[in-house]
Amino acid sequence: MLNAFDYVTNNDFFKKFAVDDLLFVQYKCLVKESPFDYWTHADYFVYIVAGEKKWTTRNQEYHLQKGDAVYIRKGAYTTERFDNEDFCALLIFLTDDFVRSVLEKYPESTVNRSDKKLDSIIPIKVDDVLSAYFQSVLSYFPRSASPPRELLKIKFEELILNILNSDQNRDLAHALRETQRMRRVSIRDIMESSFMYNMTLEEYAKLCARSLSAFKSDFQEIYQTTPGKWLLETRLHYAKCLIETTDESINDVAFRSGFKNTTHFVRVFKERYGMPPLQYRHRELSEMA
Secondary structure, three states: OEEHHHHHHHOOOOEEEEEOOEEEEEEEOOOOOOOEEEEEOOOEEEEEEEOEEEEEOOOOEEEEEOOOEEEEOOEEEEEEEOOOOOOEEEEEEOOHHHHHHHHHHOHHHOOOOOOOOOOOEEEEOOOHHHHHHHHHHHOOOOOOOOOOHHHHHHHHHHHHHHHHOOHHHHHHHHHHHHHHHOOOOOHHHHHHHHOOOOOOHHHHHHHOOOOHHHHHHHHHHHHOOOHHHHHHHHHHHHHHHHHHHOOOOHHHHHHHOOOOOHHHHHHHHHHHHOOOHHHHHHHHHHHHO
8 A cells, every 4th residue: 555655755746845754745646546545654734725635534534625624644544536627735744753842842832631532634724824824835836946944844833833823723733732742653543543454564563653573562462462363353343344234345345344355355254254245244134124
């Protein structure tokens, strides 16, 4: 699966300004396949300049149009572009360490802790201040020379401070505050929002900001099983729920649940539940009749 940060970093088609691992990107959609799955190990802002696109998480869909913005946290996602016009967006990638440094540098701008459970995509209310900010960043891209490194870093800080001081973006402010409080990426949060994507263990480890060996060790401590066994069992349970509650084809259920192919899915489903998925659906429907 494609890693969004690595993709834009290594693709010369996109104009970008970087300061260490902080990145401004003028993104124009090159991926024609739709829907399309990808993942990101770095949080980032998306501000839509032109066109429209839909993001899907495990819990919700977000349909964004020109002028909309969201904050996308570490995880795996499905996107769907619309062909009525070209899609262009401003992407702003941040690191956890940078967010912490800004919150520590400007403690008076921090917000009170909240226990509210947020989705992995957080909508942003684009007021006049944020609109002016995004336009100011976009104004750098037509220039032949990159802005000074010091100015770029200030622009990253400015974005964080704008969010922290916006009464209309309290959810995102709380999420940034939580980044400061949590010194390690939560394996539980990542895995339970991204298990349905067909990713390698190495990709999941990077998503959780750990080496593969540390990821396996920490995972075992949390779930008392291996990542491979947990993924299989969780995907099978999710697939069973889809079979019971939707009329999606078995092929679509297998794809949505993170299995490599339908043949493998049918085999492991039968081993787990005693019958192939289609037969299982027919039995459930007959019992409900």
